Amino acid sequence: MTSKTNTLVSVAIQWAMQADHPPFSEVDNSRIRRWAKACFMDRADITIRLVGEEEGRELNRDFRGKDYATNVLTFPMDMPDLGANSGLPVFMADIVICPAVVEREAAEQGKDPIDHLAHLIIHGCLHAQGYVHESENQAELMENREIEILKRFRISNPYVISAKK
Template sequence: MSTILDYQLASEFSPIPSEAEVQKWVEAVLQHQGLTKQEITVRIVDAEEGQALNHDYRQKDYPTNVLSFPFEAPPQVDMPFLGDLVICAQVVAKEAQEQNKELMHHWAHMVIHGTLHLLGFDHIEAEEAEEMETIEVAILNQLGIDDPY
């Protein structure tokens, strides 16, 4: 494994993916994008922390599924740190149930989605969204997971 994963568990919600599963999903994204030797933090939180972060950083007063905080090193510093993902366990579980998806498949999608955000992908414009979704579906397919869209 060439990815350094800082897996932070700040939730007692269950079930959540194992560190090995998260590592596999992150590495699937990096491999798809031709990257190696990267570092990423994935923090699993409860709704309270997720809501506070969403409020502080996006001015939205509710918990969301995944927040991405890309790391921007100064120009003279070469660091392979992508940034931080914060994933709210309760929101992911609720979405999976509402959308009739297997819970761990939805977790995989959220980790992949967030990691792509750290790599600079976005879905604000329709063309960007289509590109990002196409990449997500391809990576999920490689993992044996159906198209979430």
């Protein structure tokens, strides 16, 4: 039986960098889709683009004014509320992930790189739904939601400092 969420959430994946780059060569598109779909309770149409550092840097510079490649960028589309019966997605967004940055951060933080990738995909999907971390209360709400979703995949709390550096 197909779950309701699976039929309502569309996730397109674009690999703009080497898909066979370790340690991410074992991460297939279906796994990425499961992480993303777990974030949504309403209809959504999401594109996740995995990019090299040059493209990540250009996007971060052009859209955020920061001249470096970052781990995740979310570009939500401002959707008019046409009602639940419109058949249109409630959320639409492009999410850009830079695996080289994800891998580097994971090593620096003593995290499993695939778990870190899952966390950042979930983080980007929550941004697509309006979650932010500008204030302490907003950050706590977003982090708690991330932790809850990650638990479904048996991924530990990413905000706990690892002792295995």
